[in-house]
Amino acid sequence: MRSSRPDVRNPVLALPGARRIASLSPEAREALAEIMADIGADARARAQESWRKNKGPMAAYWKAVGAYAGHIRRALRGTAHG
Incomplete structure (x- = not known):
């Protein structure tokens, strides 16, 4: 059975710099999230x-x-998994 702990489900949350995400403005977070979505889609196609x-x-x-x-x-986006 998989753990439901957010830092287990998403290893990025366990990184030291992950706490800095909360200090970003909502606009910056959304812009970066969109870039990550584009990178993810491109990587899946590759x-x-x-x-x-x-x-x-x-x-x-x-x-x-x-x-x-x-x-x-x-x-x-502030979601552990989903």
């Missing part, structure tokens, strides 16, 4: 293309980039 070309290591790299972009986006 992962699919790499997988299609049988480039597993690059697909795994882009999957990780997409996952972390999602974690950062959720941290900026």
